[in-house]
Each structure stands twice: as C-alpha cells, then as structure tokens.
Amino acid sequence: xxxxxxxxxxxxxxxxxxxxxxxxxxxxxxxxxxxxxxxxxxxxxxxxxxxxxxxxxxxxxxxxxxxxxxxxxxxxxxxxxxxxxxxxxxxxxxxxxxxxxxxxxxxxxxxxxxxxxxxxxxxxxxxxxxxxxxxxxxxxxxxxxxxxxxxxxxxxxxxxxxxxxxxxxxxxxxxxxxxxxxxxxxxxxxxxxxxxxxxxxxxxxxxxxxxxxxxxxxxxxxxxxxxxxxxxxxxxxxxxxxxxxxxxxxxxxxxxxxxxxxxxxxxxxxxxxxxx
Amino acid sequence: xxxxxxxxxxxxxxxxxxxxxxxxxxxxxxxxxxxxxxxxxxxxxxxxxxxxxxxxxxxxxxxxxxxxxxxxxxxxxxxxxxxxxxxxxxxxxxxxxxxxxxxxxxxxxxxxxxxxxxxxxxxxxxxxxxxxxxxxxxxxxxxxxxxxxxxxxxxxxxxxxxxxxxxxxxxxxxxxxxxxxxxxxxxxxxxxxxxxxxxxxxxxxxxxxxxxxxxxxxxxxxxxxxxxxxxxxxxxxxxxxxxxxxxxxxxxxxxxxxxxxxxxxxxxxxxxxxxxxxxxxxxxxxxxxxxxxxxxxxxxxxx
Numbered sequence: 095x096x097x098x099x100x101x102x103x104x105x106x107x108x109x110x111x112x113x114x115x116x117x118x119x120x121x122x123x124x125x126x127x128x129x130x131x132x133x134x135x136x137x138x139x140x141x142x143x144x145x146x147x148x149x150x151x152x153x154x155x156x157x158x159x160x161x162x163x164x165x166x167x168x169x170x171x172x173x174x175x176x177x178x179x180x181x182x183x184x185x186x187x188x189x190x191x192x193x194x195x196x197x198x199x200x201x202x203x204x205x206x207x208x209x210x211x212x213x214x215x216x217x218x219x220x221x222x223x224x225x226x227x228x229x230x231x232x233x234x235x236x237x238x239x240x241x242x243x244x245x246x247x248x249x250x251x252x253x254x255x256x257x258x259x260x261x262x263x264x265x266x267x268x269x270x271x272x273x274x275x276x277x278x279x280x281x282x283x284x285x286x287x288x289x290x291x292x293x294x295x296x297x298x299x300x301x302x303x304x305x306x307x308x309x310x311x312x313x314x315x316x317x318x319x320x321x322x323x324x325x326x327x328x329x330x331x332x333x334x335x336x337x338x339x340x341x342x343x344x345x346x347x348x349x350x351x352x353x354x355x356x357x358x359x360x361x362x363x364x365x366x367x368x369x370x
Numbered sequence: 371x372x373x374x375x376x377x378x379x380x381x382x383x384x385x386x387x388x389x390x391x392x393x394x395x396x397x398x399x400x401x402x403x404x405x406x407x408x409x410x411x412x413x414x415x416x417x418x419x420x421x422x423x424x425x426x427x428x429x430x431x432x433x434x435x436x437x438x439x440x441x442x443x444x445x446x447x448x449x450x451x452x453x454x455x456x457x458x459x460x461x462x463x464x465x466x467x468x469x470x471x472x473x474x475x476x477x478x479x480x481x482x483x484x485x486x487x488x489x490x491x492x493x494x495x496x497x498x499x500x501x502x503x504x505x506x507x508x509x510x511x512x513x514x515x516x517x518x519x520x521x522x523x524x525x526x527x528x529x530x531x532x533x534x535x536x537x538x539x540x541x542x543x544x545x546x547x548x549x550x551x552x553x554x555x556x557x558x559x560x561x562x563x564x565x566x567x568x569x570x571x572x573x574x575x576x577x578x579x580x581x582x583x584x585x586x587x588x589x590x591x592x593x594x595x596x597x598x599x600x601x602x603x604x605x606x607x608x609x610x611x612x613x614x615x616x617x618x619x620x621x622x623x624x625x626x627x628x629x630x631x632x633x634x635x636x637x638x639x640x641x642x643x644x645x646x647x648x649x650x651x652x653x654x655x656x657x658x659x660x661x662x663x664x665x666x667x668x669x670x671x672x673x
Contacts, residue, residue, distance in 0.1 A: 160406040162553075163407040164576070165557075171550060171553035172406060172431070173406075183542050184539070184543045186539060187540070192620070199629035199633065206619075207636070211546075211547070213644060214608055214615070215608055217647045218551045218604055219550055222601065222604050223554060226555055226600045226604070227559055229568060229569065230658050242648070249660055251568075251569035252569065253571075254569075254571070257570040258651075259647075309532070313531055313539075317538060
C-alpha cells in the first residue's frame with residue numbers, strides 16, 4: 095500500500111481510463127496545433143513519434159542502479175533516465191550535426207550516436223567487472239542467454255541476483271541507444287523545421303539571423319522532452335531492468351502511451367511559443 | 371584533404387580532453403561519494419556503522435555534470451560575446467561553475483549527514499574542510515576539459531549547437547559514462563574491500579562498508595587514491611572513446627554516400643565493440659569458471 099492508500103505495485107496491465115485520458119490529451123494537442131498553425135501538424139506528430147521511440151528504447155537499456163554498483167544485480171550501475179539521457183543526447187549531438195544532410199541521414203546519425211555511446215559504455219562496464227573485479231557476467235532473470243545460449247546457473251556469486259552485463263543485456267543497451275538517439279534527433283529536427291519557418295515571419299528576423307535562435311530553442315526543447323519521456327519511462331520500470339529479456343520489459347505499452355501524451359503536450363507548448 | 375586531416379587532429383585532441391575529463395569526473399564523484407554506491411554510505415550509520423566518508427549524492431552524476439558544464443559553457447559564451455579572450459573565458463566559466471559545485475557539495479554533505487543524526491552519525495567539520503576542496507579541484511579539471519572540448523567541436527569542427535547547449539549535452543554524457551563505468555569499482559572493490567575478490571557482494575552484507583584504513587579511520591581521500599588506479603582511467607577511456615569515435619566517424623566518412631558513410635561507419639564500429647564485448651565475456655567464463663559453491667551442492671546431493 096502506498097501512503098495514499100493505492101496499490102503498491104504498478105503491475106503490467108494497461109489502465110483503460112488513464113489511456114483514454116492520454117489519447118484525449120494527444121488529440122486535443124494535435125487539434126490545437128492544427129487550428130493555430132496548420133503547418134505544425136506534421137512536426138507535432140513527428141515529436142510524438144520521437145517520444146514513442148525514446149520511451150520504447152529506454153526499456154531496452156540494462157540498468158542495475160545501486161545494487162549493480164555492489165555487484166548484487168546485473169546491469170549498468172546508474173539510473174534509468176540518467177543513462178538513457180546520456181545515450182540519447184549523444185545521439186542528438188550527431189543528428190543535429192547531420193541535419194543539413196536530410197532527415198533520414200540525420201536520424202541515422204542520431205541513432206548511431208546513441209548506439210555508439212551505449213556500445214562503448216557497456217563494453218567498459220564489462221571490462222571493469224571482468225578485469226578489475228574478477229566477476230563474470232550473469233543474468234538474474236533468465237538461466238540461459240537468449241542470443242548466445244550461455245547458461246548462468248553457477249556463474250552468479252553467492253547471495254546475489256547476478257552481475258555484469260550478459261550479452262543479451264549488451265545488445266539491449268545498444269538497441270536502446272539507437273532508438274533513443276533517433277527519437278531525440280527526430281524531436282529536434284521537427285522543432286527546428288517549425289522554428290526555421292515560423293521565426294522569420296513572427297519575429298520579423300532574417301532566416302540567417304534567427305538560425306542560432308532556432309537551433310538553440312529546438313535543441314533545448316529536444317533535451318527537455320527527452321528527459322520527460324525518459325523519466326516517465328523510468329517510473330514505469332520502477333528501479334532496475336536487465337533488458338529485453340526482463341519481465342518488466344512487457345510494461346512498455348503503458349510508458350509509450352504516457353510518453354506520447356506528455357510529448358504531445360510539451361511539443362504543443364514548444365510550438366505555441368513561437369507562433370502566438 | 372587538409373580539412374579532413376585538421377578534423378581528425380581536432381577529434382584526437384577532443385578525445386584526449388574527454389579522456390582526462392572522464393578520469394577526473396569519476397575520481398571526483400568517488401571522493402565525494404556521489405554515485406550509486408553512496409546508498410551504502412547513507413545506509414551504514416543506520417546499520418550501526420558510523421563512518422568518516424563524504425556524502426554528497428543529492429543528484430545523479432549526469433544532471434549534476436550537465437549543470438556544471440552548461441554553467442561553465444554559458445559563462446564562457448557570454449564572456450566571449452563581449453570580446454573576452456576565449457581561453458580566459460573558458461577558465462573563468464569553469465572556475466565559477468566549480469564554486470557552484472563547492473556550494474552544492476557543502477550543502478549536500480551537511481544535509482545528508484545531518485539527516486543521519488538520529489543514528490549518531492556526526493557531521494565532521496574537518497572532513498568538510500579537507501574533502502570539499504579536493505572534489506572542487508577534480509571538478510575543475512573535469513569541467514574545464516569538457517567545456518574546452520565543446521568549444522573545439524563548435525569552433526573548429528562547425529557543430530551548429532551554441533556552447534551552453536553543447537555543454538549541457540556533453541556534461542550529461544560525461545556523467546552517464548563516468549557513473550556507469552566507475553561505480554562498480556568504487557562500490558564493490560573499495561567500499562567492500564574486506565569481502566572476497568571475484569564475487570558480487572551478498573545482499574545481506576549491505577551497509578557493512580570498510581571504515582578503517584592502515585592507520586586510523588578511512589577517509590574519502592583514500593577512496594580517490596584507490597579508484598584513480600582503476601575506475602578513473604576506465605571512465606576516462608570510456609568517455610574518450612565515445613567522443614573520439616563520434617567525431618572521427620563523422621569527419622572522415624560523412625563525405626561518402628551523401629552522409630550515409632558516417633552512419634555505416636557508426637554501425638561497423640558498434641559491431642566491432644560488440645564482438646570485443648563477447649570476447650571479454652567468454653574469456654571471463656573460461657578463465658574464472660563457475661563459482662565453487664555449485665560443486666559443494668553436488669557433493670551434498672551425492673552424499
């Protein structure tokens with residue numbers, strides 16, 4: 095029981111009432127955007143898709159939190175939103191750099207930026223566990239790795255739920271980085287397109303003069319929306335997750351619905367900021 | 371060709387700065403005990419183990435470093451806008467950010483430790499005086515190198531982000547890489563140094579952190595000395611590799627296939643790291659083997 099008298103665990107099911115409210119928020123946000131500034135309709139839908147990618151991607155990231163820092167549980171020894179933000183924002187950096195190359199190249203560059211951060215970080219986590227701490231990787235949620243077929247029975251040290259990053263968790267981390275990087279980049283690109291079009295007419299500036307302002311606004315809103323989607327997802331995960339093989343992974347539809355609604359509302363505010 | 375060579379040189383320099391930043395970041399967070407292992411520092415007095423370890427984890431490393439690096443970058447950016455010398459602006463920006471870090475560390479230590487008063491954990495003023503300044507010194511190295519790296523990426527490589535936004539993005543990435551790589555070494559290997567090497571910490575042992583050194587009580591400065599030999603360099607290599615490969619693949623391969631060259635190069639690098647990880651994992655399984663407890667179980671079963 096929580097302090098408010100509700101259930102203590104979130105469970106895995108979808109709350110129909112909350113989902114309907116989320117869909118209403120999405121529809122209202124899209125409707126307002128269409129009425130106020132019709133050209134922002136497609137960008138707002140892109141922002142919502144970006145939020146979905148981030149939220150879904152974060153579920154793949156193997157996060158062990160404090161228990162992982164003592165080798166008591168598998169995963170990366172930091173917070174869900176923290177790590178996802180690191181990967182996703184590295185992706186945003188790459189995607190923004192490639193923005194001039196077109197949306198698909200930029201999305202690919204953003205995805206690779208996030209995936210690269212996760213690939214290197216996950217490798218160094220295992221290097222520290224194996225060579226500095228003498229601990230092999232072992233999952234606590236499955237007895238056999240779904241990809242390599244390695245068995246973990248006997249590789250978990252006494253009194254722990256496993257440790258390190260088994261290969262399935264490593265792959266999950268990379269997939270999470272790819273999706274989160276692409277999602278963050280998509281939000282940035284959509285906002286940038288709105289600002290580049292709207293700022294000159296609404297503020298009376300030349301397109302060259304407002305480029306820095308457009309990039310800054312789009313970048314900071316993309317970072318903000320990334321954190322909104324990632325933190326909402328972290329609440330859905332509640333603590334730690336090993337990756338796609340973890341039973342908690344099945345909770346993703348709930349977080350995706352919540353993040354869509356949150357990104358729709360935030361995206362609307364980000365668009366209204368320059369068109370009203 | 372000359373432009374590409376220049377770009378690769380800048381990538382290498384940025385990677386080197388990132389390596390120093392990663393090492394300093396992790397050492398700072400271990401001395402200040404800001405990462406996830408601080409859960410044990412907070413828990414210990416509640417289990418009856420009063421200690422002299424610093425305790426400033428009121429925020430994760432990524433948002434904390436996002437704040438400090440963005441602050442340094444913002445101040446440097448503003449100073450450069452009024453025609454300050456760039457190097458001076460970066461130093462002043464980093465110095466101001468480190469004062470904010472010092473205020474953060476002081477209030478965090480006092481607040482967190484005072485909250486343990488009912489468990490008889492004292493607030494040690496000598497710790498506040500001696501450790502805070504050391505974390506500030508390490509934070510300065512981490513913040514200055516990161517903000518300089520951001521400045522190079524913008525000015526020399528032409529990234530469109532303004533400096534404060536770039537500082538926020540790479541500050542958060544620095545904290546993520548440093549905390550992910552460095553936390554297990556500080557948490558298991560240092561705080562629980564008296565437990566067997568080569569195994570995770572039994573959950574039942576939580577809170578029983580090492581509190582005594584060769585002479586007297588252990589200080590957080592000793593923790594920095596220890597982790598700077600393992601977790602610090604590992605975090606530095608991690609962040610350095612991330613920055614270098616992110617820049618290198620873009621500079622060298624973006625001109626190919628209308629930009630897709632950099633994407634393909636990124637995919638290839640990811641696959642290479644994946645293969646290396648699998649080799650590390652397999653090596654550990656073969657070299658260390660299963661834990662002997664399983665054999666004992668089998669013997670019991672046969673008896």
